[in-house]
Amino acid sequence: MSDFTPKITAFVCNWCTYAGADLTGTSRMKYSANVKIIRFPCTGRVDFMLLLKAFDNGADGIIVSGCHPNDCHYTSGNFHARRRWIVFRNLCDFMGIDSRRITFSWVSAAEGGKWAEIVNSTTEKVIELGPYKRYSQISKDGFINEFEKGTING
Amino acid sequence: MSMEIKSIQKDSLDKLFNSLKSRGNLIYAPVKVKNEVQFDFVEKFEQITDDFIQTTQSVKNSVFPKIETLFKFVKTGKEVKMLDMDMSLIPEIVIWGIHPCDVWGFDSLRAIFTWDTHDMFFEKRMDKLTIIGMSCAKADDYCFCTSVNLGPGSTKGSDVLLTKTGNGDYIAELVSDKGKALATSMPDVFVQAVQSKKEDFLVVVEKRFDSESLIPKMQKKETFDSPFWVTNSLRCLGCGACAYVCPTCACFDIQDEGYGARNIRFRCWDSCGLKQFTIHTSGHNPREVQSQRWRQRLMHKFAYMPERNKVTGCVGCGKCSRACPVDMNIAEQLQEIDQKM
Amino acid sequence: MDSLRRKAQQLLESKEVDCIIGYNEGSSGNVHAGFITTPGQAEKLIFDDRCKQNLGVYLTKHEVMRLGKLAIVAPVPVMRTVLILTYECQIVENSVKVLGIGLDGQFLDFNEYADIEKYLTDHCNEHPEEDKKLIEKISAMSVEERWDFWHETLKPCIKCFACRQACPMCYCVRCQVECNQPQWIPVQSSELGNMEWHFMRAMHLAGRCTGCGDCGRSCPLGIPVHLLTFKMSDVVLDNFNTKAGLTIKEPSTLSTYKANDKETFIR
Ligand code: SF4
Numbered sequence: 001m002s003d004f005t006p007k008i009t010a011f012v013c014n015w016c017t018y019a020g021a022d023l024t025g026t027s028r029m030k031y032s033a034n035v036k037i038i039r040f041p042c043t044g045r046v047d048f049m050l051l052l053k054a055f056d057n058g059a060d061g062i063i064v065s066g067c068h069p070n071d072c073h074y075t076s077g078n079f080h081a082r083r084r085w086i087v088f089r090n091l092c093d094f095m096g097i098d099s100r101r102i103t104f105s106w107v108s109a110a111e112g113g114k115w116a117e118i119v120n121s122t123t124e125k126v127i128e129l130g131p132y133k134r135y136s137q138i139s140k141d142g143f144i145n146e147f148e149k150g151t152i153n154g
Numbered sequence: 155m156s157m158e159i160k161s162i163q164k165d166s167l168d169k170l171f172n173s174l175k176s177r178g179n180l181i182y183a184p185v186k187v188k189n190e191v192q193f194d195f196v197e198k199f200e201q202i203t204d205d206f207i208q209t210t211q212s213v214k215n216s217v218f219p220k221i222e223t224l225f226k227f228v229k230t231g232k233e234v235k236m237l238d239m240d241m242s243l244i245p246e247i248v249i250w251g252i253h254p255c256d257v258w259g260f261d262s263l264r265a266i267f268t269w270d271t272h273d274m275f276f277e278k279r280m281d282k283l284t285i286i287g288m289s290c291a292k293a294d295d296y297c298f299c300t301s302v303n304l305g306p307g308s309t310k311g312s313d314v315l316l317t318k319t320g321n322g323d324y325i326a327e328l329v330s331d332k333g334k335a336l337a338t339s340m341p342d343v344f345v346q347a348v349q350s351k352k353e354d355f356l357v358v359v360e361k362r363f364d365s366e367s368l369i370p371k372m373q374k375k376e377t378f379d380s381p382f383w384v385t386n387s388l389r390c391l392g393c394g395a396c397a398y399v400c401p402t403c404a405c406f407d408i409q410d411e412g413y414g415a416r417n418i419r420f421r422c423w424d425s426c427g428l429k430q431f432t433i434h435t436s437g438h439n440p441r442e443v444q445s446q447r448w449r450q451r452l453m454h455k456f457a458y459m460p461e462r463n464k465v466t467g468c469v470g471c472g473k474c475s476r477a478c479p480v481d482m483n484i485a486e487q488l489q490e491i492d493q494k495m
Numbered sequence: 496m497d498s499l500r501r502k503a504q505q506l507l508e509s510k511e512v513d514c515i516i517g518y519n520e521g522s523s524g525n526v527h528a529g530f531i532t533t534p535g536q537a538e539k540l541i542f543d544d545r546c547k548q549n550l551g552v553y554l555t556k557h558e559v560m561r562l563g564k565l566a567i568v569a570p571v572p573v574m575r576t577v578l579i580l581t582y583e584c585q586i587v588e589n590s591v592k593v594l595g596i597g598l599d600g601q602f603l604d605f606n607e608y609a610d611i612e613k614y615l616t617d618h619c620n621e622h623p624e625e626d627k628k629l630i631e632k633i634s635a636m637s638v639e640e641r642w643d644f645w646h647e648t649l650k651p652c653i654k655c656f657a658c659r660q661a662c663p664m665c666y667c668v669r670c671q672v673e674c675n676q677p678q679w680i681p682v683q684s685s686e687l688g689n690m691e692w693h694f695m696r697a698m699h700l701a702g703r704c705t706g707c708g709d710c711g712r713s714c715p716l717g718i719p720v721h722l723l724t725f726k727m728s729d730v731v732l733d734n735f736n737t738k739a740g741l742t743i744k745e746p747s748t749l750s751t752y753k754a755n756d757k758e759t760f761i762r
Pocket residue numbers: 396399400401402403455467468469470471472473474475484
């Protein structure tokens with residue numbers, strides 16, 4: 001599995017983590033390049049279905065990151081998000097979606113170093129877990145396989 | 155078509171199975187799964203059971219699958235290339251041990267799918283089907299086949315209809331040319347008929363109403379406008395359970411799915427019971443409330459299909475009533491209409 | 496049961512209500528929902544072990560709402576439904592008359608919803624033992640086994656939506672599965688689509704499920720989807736110490752937050 005480059009999707013809020021990631025770049029800190037960042041106004045806006053869609057489209061790991069508690073640009077978006085993720089992680093576990101593949105974090109605009117660390121450690125973790133086959137078999141990979149075979153509905 | 159009658163001895167039924175299998179057919183037969191019996195593709199004769207009244211789902215999946223891919227399309231730059239499905243991949247299927255009501259369900263489907271445009275997927279799948287029916291020795295009070303011109307020993311639609319006799323041997327009625335050809339090709343399985351009468355081995359299903367008298371009543375305007383529909387559907391939840399288990403319900407939706415360049419267009423089951431079924435883009439919904447959707451379901455089967463397709467859209471299997479979470483009993487309601495209207 | 500019938504009759508005679516939603520004898524030994532509109536029909540009301548449907552589902556149904564002022568026969572899950580629907584502004588406080596049936600099967604005549612809140616503080620329904628056991632069994636599996644379990648269990652789902660339609664909390668005018676711009680969840684019954692559909696519904700029911708079990712009971716294929724929402728109730732109880740539908744004063748778990756909510760996984 002050494003040549004496996006995991007695909008990681010990051011859902012970050014505009015005000016803290018996105019600015020933090022920007023700082024990582026401007027400070028010329030190195031971090032894994034396999035992460036695709038998607039910017040949101042707020043973690044409160046990150047619908048749980050978006051995370052499932054990331055897996056659906058072939059992500060092996062996910063990062064969700066926003067402002068520290070009490071720092072939300074909209075006052076309470078991240079508090080709402082926190083509740084949602086508590087429930088969400090439990091449901092993932094119960095349905096067998098591997099929650100180790102999802103990193104949740106608070107990264108402020110000043111924490112360029114922390115962002116690099118989050119991305120790097122998530123990448124390492126996902127490399128250890130390998131490609132997320134169980135999910136992709138019934139989504140993207142499974143679809144493409146059937147498509148190429150041209151099977152008439154099993 | 156004159157019907158030939160043969161018999162099959164109880165210990166040669168597996169021979170029939172094995173020869174069909176060795177000729178490359180897939181065999182779709184009732185099997186026991188946990189506490190239920192359902193149709194599935196079987197490998198071994200021993201997996202099959204005949205100890206059931208009805209399966210929850212019908213066998214329409216075999217000719218009208220939950221998902222039928224109609225074509226594929228590939229996008230490259232601005233170009234879209236369409237690719238036809240390879241129809242030669244559609245397998246030969248033998249449906250084994252299916253009850254007469256379910257068998258006749260194929261006829262309703264045929265009436266719809268070949269009404270004006272002939273649906274090539276449906277027709278191809280139908281062509282590849284061999285139907286070995288099994289008449290009913292058991293029924294429950296949801297069954298009402300005799301009210302819609304069928305019965306526990308009806309041969310309509312089967313290629314071969316088997317009836318189990320008292321000593322375990324089967325009476326085999328060769329209904330269609332396909333059935334006759336099958337029997338001719340297996341002379342050691344289909345042997346000389348015995349002297350038993352099949353009626354002796356059939357369950358008695360009480361007639362609840364008469365579709366001949368019901369249909370004109372359903373077609374009257376007063377019936378359509380009657381408050382009956384609201385009163386009798388207040389508890390209906392508006393799900394798709396009744397339509398999805400029904401052997402004759404044929405409504406579908408057409409959708410696209412794909413990842414990047416590779417896409418498919420397919421049809422999948424839909425139901426007139428769901429409020430989304432008729433909603434327009436504007437948001438207007440001509441069937442605004444559930445009573446109109448429930449009325450549509452019964453009207454389609456007992457007023458519109460008889461008029462347009464010359465068939466009744468219901469075979470009296472009672473699957474919808476068994477599947478309904480809130481005990482909407484179709485036979486009971488039809489009986490009431492027949493008596494009151 | 497006599498007191499229930501007597502009360503029903505009196506409510507209809509005095510025209511205090513126009514329709515009583517209750518249980519009636521159905522076909523083939525089943526019971527089903529009945530809509531009683533005249534005092535004479537009150538006789539038809541029954542209540543026994545077979546009466547499990549959560550009648551609260553009808554409180555948001557147009558044709559039922561049009562019948563006028565309503566009363567409802569309400570075992571505990573229905574009481575909880577009434578309270579949630581009140582908080583969620585689907586019905587007005589005290590507008591639907593609640594003919595309660597306690598955990599012990601006794602008739603309870605509630606005058607206002609505050610009385611229901613009081614009753615529920617120490618009479619809340621629990622998940623049936625067999626469901627608890629199943630949840631435990633699933634929880635004891637490895638994450639891969641759980642995925643395989645649900646994958647196999649949900650595969651036969653035909654997406655008939657009986658589970659959703661039977662659920663009194665799934666009253667959305669447009670369910671998320673029906674939103675197609677973008678298409679969140681595949682419309683058809685497919686392996687991925689089935690997993691996503693039930694995942695989504697479980698999230699929407701977290702902190703709102705009344706524990707009636709009607710979603711699982713309604714499934715024509717016997718798929719135990721209620722285990723998902725039941726599990727979510729356990730999660731909500733463990734993490735936020737709340738149960739759905741015990742009061743009309745507090746929002747459901749996921750519509751609110753506390754500054755000191757505890758978790759251990761956010762870095
Ligand atoms: S309408 Fe009901 S009884 Fe008639 S064929 Fe369909 S499922 Fe069977």
